[in-house]
Amino acid sequence: MSTDNKICETITMLGRNAFSAKFSLQKLSEAEKNKVLLKVAGALVDSSDEILCANEKDIKKGEENGMHEGLLDRLRLSPERIKDMAEGIKQVADLPDPVGSVIDDWTLENGLRIKKVSVPLGVIGIIYESRPNVTADAFSLTFKSGNAVILKGGSDAFDSNMAITNVIRRTIEKEGYNPDFIQLVPFTDRSAVGELLKLREYIDVVIPRGSAGLIRMVCENSKIPVIETGSGNCHIYIDKAADISKAIPIIINAKTQRIGVCNAAESLVVHEDIKEAFLPELQKAMREKKVELRADEDSINLLPEAKPATETDFATEYLDYILSVKTVKSVDEAIEHINKYNTGHSESIITEDEVAANAFLKGVDAACVYVNASTRFTDGFQFGFGAEIGISTQKLHARGPMGLKELTSYKFEITGDGQIRG
Structure with missing residues (x-):
């Protein structure tokens, strides 16, 4: 059998397995799901040596391939990070079960009672890069929300993802349930992604997590509905009424706490009336953090260490110690600039002017819009959702941090007493 045929047959088998497993998963009670989650959390910690041994193989390959420091940091596991993964699973177990909630309930004049009830999406395919903790997060959220999951991790973290998945599957099976509630694509070949994206018969939705290139490829090639967890070209607008000390x-x-994340700030927009007071302070702060500034013509004379900004700079998610600077004449111009270049992720205004703040909140088209706060708060855990499956930058059916509720749909349950339609 050729490699391509083997990949095709294996991916199709994963789809069939998940489709079958979802029905037994949806029968589990909240107590049964929570018990499994807690067992998995404990098993991950108990299996730390096994997981770290696999992770060390990935780290070694990454170093040999010249992987960027920021990506190596996202890839690297430690006993503490494994404990954090386990803690995240425990937190999901503590969250209310999103399945079976009555969203709406009414009775028609003819006596038919209609209930709108939350239900799992079914089978979710998740395609992601580098970060092995996503494997545990994805399992906990999909499992608690009653969804079977097929995971396709990046080749950089293949051994780590396989080790984590094996621990989870062993634990599920030990508890007497179908281990196919979670499956990992056992290939690093890119053609496996293409095969996965064809499985509309078995997979209900695909969620990509990773680079802009990965997300674009999935959106352009998937035959399955996609929830786009987009890249983050996030802006901070410094209004003329900003408190510089804030x-x-x-x-x-927003820029330097973690550079390789989608909610890190990549661009500043500065009102011209405050630039002379603000930009020298900015340069001093960025110099200390070793952040390179790329400034437009109206601000570069106040930033002698900056490089000239190009049109490309304003549209770039750097994921690096680089920050672009654009000067504007008004909050409306700031909103226009941000809406032109942003990716629908997270945008913030710094101002003491309530009118400007409200204009920004209403005018900026993004999943999360802040006033006087860092864009780094765009995170399911920070929002109180527990672990997140990703940050959706689209508008259907979820937007922003996606927790348990965002992994459900709904159905209508209609109860009658012999009614027929005239």
Whole structure:
């Protein structure tokens, strides 16, 4: 059998397995699901040596291939990070079960009672890169919300993802349930993604997590509905009424706390009336954090260490110690600039002017819009959702941090007493 045929047959088998498993999973009670989640959390910690041994193989390959420091950090596991994964699973177990909630309930004049009830999506395919903790997060959220999951991790983290998945599957089976509630595509070949994206018969929705290139490829090639967890070209607008003492710490946090994440700030928009007071303070702060500034013509004379910004800079998600700077004449111009270049993720205004703040909140088209706060808060855990499956930058059917509720749909349950339609 050729490699292509083997990949095709294996991926199709994963789809069939997940389609079958989802029905038994949807029968589990909240108590049964929580018990499994807690057992998995404990098993991950108990299996730390096994997982770390696999992770070390991935780290070694990454170093040999010249992987960027930020990506190596996302890939690397430690006993503490495994404990964090386990803690995240425990937190999901503590959250209310999103399945079976009555969203709406009414009775028609003819006596028919209609209930709108939350239900699982069914089978979810998740395609992601580098971060092995996503494997545990994805399982906990899909399992608690009653969905079977097929995972396709990046080749960089293949051994880590396989080890984590094996621990989870062993634990599920030990508890007497179908281990196919979670499956991992056992190939690093890119053609496996293409085969997965054809399985409309078995998979209900696909969620990509990773680079802009990965997300674009999935959206363009999938025959299955996609929830786009987009890249984050996030902006912070420094209004003329900004408190600079607030602005600088917010920018430092948004830009430098973690550079390789989608909610990190990539661009500043500055009102011209405050630039002379603000930009020298910005340069000092960014110099200390070793952040390179790329500035437009109206601001570069106040930023002698900056490089000239190009049109491309304003549209770039750097995921690096680089920050672009654009000067504007009004909040309306700031909103127009941000809506032109943003990716629908997270945008923030720093201002003490309530009118400007409200204009920004209403005018900016993004999943999360902040006033006087860091964009780094766009995160399911920070929002109180527990672990997240991703940050949706689209509008159907979910937007922003996706927790348990966002992994459900609904159906209508109609109860009658002999009614017929005239």
